[in-house]
Amino acid sequence: MVEFVQQLINGISLGCIYALIALGYTMVYGIVRLINFAHGDIYMVGAYIGYLTAHRIGPHFFPALIIAMAGAATLGVTIEKIAYKPLRYAPRIAALTTAIGVSIFLENAVRKFISPNFLPFPEMIKRVPFEVRGVTFSNVQIIVPLVALLLVIVLQYIVLRTKPGRAMRAVSLDKDCARLMGVNVDKIVSITFAMGSSLAAAAGVLVGIAYPRIDPYMGVMAGLKAFVSAVLGGIGIIPGAALGGLFMGLAEVMAVHFINSAFKDAVAFVILIIVLLVKPSGLLGKYVSEKV
Amino acid sequence: MSTAKRLVSLVCLVLVFALVAGCAQKPAEPAKPAEQAKPAEPAKPAEPAEIKIGVVAPITGDVATFGVNTHRGVELAVKQLNDKGGVLGKKVVLKVEDDKNQPTETAAAVQKLITQDKVTAIIGSVASKCTLAGAPIAQSNKVPMISPTSTNEKVTQVGEYIFRACFIDPFQGAVMAKFAYENLKVKTAACLFDVTNDYTKGLAESFKANFEKLGGKVVEYQTYNVGDQDFKPQLTKIKAQNPDVLFLSDYYNTVGLIAKQVREMGLKCILLGGDGWDSAELGKIGGTAIEGGYFSNHYSKDAKNPEAVAFLDAFKKAYNEDPDALAALAYDATMILCDAIKRAGKLDGGAIKDAMSSTKDFKAVSGSITIDPATRNPIKSAVVLKVDKGGKFAFEALVNP
Numbered sequence: 210m211v212e213f214v215q216q217l218i219n220g221i222s223l224g225c226i227y228a229l230i231a232l233g234y235t236m237v238y239g240i241v242r243l244i245n246f247a248h249g250d251i252y253m254v255g256a257y258i259g260y261l262t263a264h265r266i267g268p269h270f271f272p273a274l275i276i277a278m279a280g281a282a283t284l285g286v287t288i289e290k291i292a293y294k295p296l297r298y299a300p301r302i303a304a305l306t307t308a309i310g311v312s313i314f315l316e317n318a319v320r321k322f323i324s325p326n327f328l329p330f331p332e333m334i335k336r337v338p339f340e341v342r343g344v345t346f347s348n349v350q351i352i353v354p355l356v357a358l359l360l361v362i363v364l365q366y367i368v369l370r371t372k373p374g375r376a377m378r379a380v381s382l383d384k385d386c387a388r389l390m391g392v393n394v395d396k397i398v399s400i401t402f403a404m405g406s407s408l409a410a411a412a413g414v415l416v417g418i419a420y421p422r423i424d425p426y427m428g429v430m431a432g433l434k435a436f437v438s439a440v441l442g443g444i445g446i447i448p449g450a451a452l453g454g455l456f457m458g459l460a461e462v463m464a465v466h467f468i469n470s471a472f473k474d475a476v477a478f479v480i481l482i483i484v485l486l487v488k489p490s491g492l493l494g495k496y497v498s499e500k501v
Numbered sequence: 502m503s504t505a506k507r508l509v510s511l512v513c514l515v516l517v518f519a520l521v522a523g524c525a526q527k528p529a530e531p532a533k534p535a536e537q538a539k540p541a542e543p544a545k546p547a548e549p550a551e552i553k554i555g556v557v558a559p560i561t562g563d564v565a566t567f568g569v570n571t572h573r574g575v576e577l578a579v580k581q582l583n584d585k586g587g588v589l590g591k592k593v594v595l596k597v598e599d600d601k602n603q604p605t606e607t608a609a610a611v612q613k614l615i616t617q618d619k620v621t622a623i624i625g626s627v628a629s630k631c632t633l634a635g636a637p638i639a640q641s642n643k644v645p646m647i648s649p650t651s652t653n654e655k656v657t658q659v660g661e662y663i664f665r666a667c668f669i670d671p672f673q674g675a676v677m678a679k680f681a682y683e684n685l686k687v688k689t690a691a692c693l694f695d696v697t698n699d700y701t702k703g704l705a706e707s708f709k710a711n712f713e714k715l716g717g718k719v720v721e722y723q724t725y726n727v728g729d730q731d732f733k734p735q736l737t738k739i740k741a742q743n744p745d746v747l748f749l750s751d752y753y754n755t756v757g758l759i760a761k762q763v764r765e766m767g768l769k770c771i772l773l774g775g776d777g778w779d780s781a782e783l784g785k786i787g788g789t790a791i792e793g794g795y796f797s798n799h800y801s802k803d804a805k806n807p808e809a810v811a812f813l814d815a816f817k818k819a820y821n822e823d824p825d826a827l828a829a830l831a832y833d834a835t836m837i838l839c840d841a842i843k844r845a846g847k848l849d850g851g852a853i854k855d856a857m858s859s860t861k862d863f864k865a866v867s868g869s870i871t872i873d874p875a876t877r878n879p880i881k882s883a884v885v886l887k888v889d890k891g892g893k894f895a896f897e898a899l900v901n902p
Binding site: 211212215216219220222223320325326327329332336338340345347349416419420421422424426427429430461462465466469470471473474 | 561562563565601696723724725726728730731733734735737738740741754757758761762764765766767782785786788
């Protein structure tokens, strides 16, 4: 039982990180119907910005987090303007290919200009382990889900309660109609990219703290898992991404607990296949009939 | 709609153009060196004035200190050889390729060194998974290849052109199992390793087999995949069994990360590992969590044989740093290879490989090396090092085969 509770905690803290990255995927997809494969690399760049900030001003968590989020937001908007905007009316496959190109570009830019090697992430939060009835966890394992939860609440508030949020939802429903109603679509798309990228950067810094080692390719697998989380929850739906991330984290951990660590990733992906077979639009997805 | 179509056709056009341009350029490029090479050829029949040796090592990536120090070791050896007039009166020239510790890159690098650079022999790579990808290409082209540090048993089984300068994992696993059971006097152990890596897997398997043969018990045998950062689920399982020691057979980067999580989870067991731990970076990532761990290695800078003392001195002078086992073995591999070239008397792959497999009592930095002609593995002893405060390594024990 103790072991099970321990695994539950492990799964939640891992799932929160997937959820944070998945949110950016899902937001961008919801607005521009683009699977932004460079998203995992923005998460990586976010971690590097946190790393560089800590080296400049010392290992302080909040300044590093905010600078990383701001930096990644700028990067996200720039990428959108340079790489995706000219292709907005091109077939989707062209934008998808561009996204892969951007991903490779970012990885190699970090390799070239920062370091091609693994770097130890500075200890921004002093690790304090606790033990409660045989279950061990550290303050980091509490802070990570808390920060993630806070960001999700802020995000939900922006999307549901503010004017840009309403415009976002309008653009996601029907871009052309929203434009006719006076919504500045370009601006909304930029805001979406900025928010999605800053969430990814937050995940990058949190990962740096939880697993203190960063490298230029850290975004590849994390991005893939987050993408799967977004699809699992129903791509384009914000609570779906959060749920999907938690689900993936727990599935991986439970696979280790009940089956074998060798099957960890396999189990997560098998669950994805089953969910998509039974409910193709994802856990929280609604079936939308295609208009002809 | 029509703008979209126009855009598509434009993109397609650009792509087609780029493709044509790319194709047109490609054949032009290799043509150039060929043209340049041609006028030089009539002068060539005599004998090439230099010996080209290829080096494949992970100079960047997850085990970058391995690659950098391997390169330094080779460089130092070649410099010393050239200062003494070279090998067979010829200057030794190095062609260095970075494989980033990725097997596909190693295969491409070996292919390039053989077909484009036309090297006489290859030194590399570091990780077994990489050498295993490159070795078949060297073997089929009959180019002798010596890996300084690939300890997986399968590496030299690729063929008679493949050698190594280090001991093999079954021996290394046995050394650590014996050390744990007899020196540390522990009875239970757990293993945690990367299931996608030939080295970590082979080492964990041999540790388990040997530890159980001695009478110990392996209570948990857990795996992960390359690139994983979270090991808490596996460590939770291990913690439930409360083993005396935890055997981590991965490289320093991942070991440091695991060690941190081990202590965070409240596990008190002693950490053990193999030669993959040997890097100054281990302490930087693992911090205090890794202190008190033990690992088997090829070389200790405290070694007192004259070759090791001279090497330590020369290396410090050249790079202002203490050498690690990677540098020592790379140096040894280069010296073994060049010794074989000298004895072969010509730059012929077959002759060099025959000379190399008859290497006997070669006085190397990492001890006296005799290569077993049947397996092409050297017969040599191992050291056990302890990780002290601040991530420094101290000599703990010497284990003979």
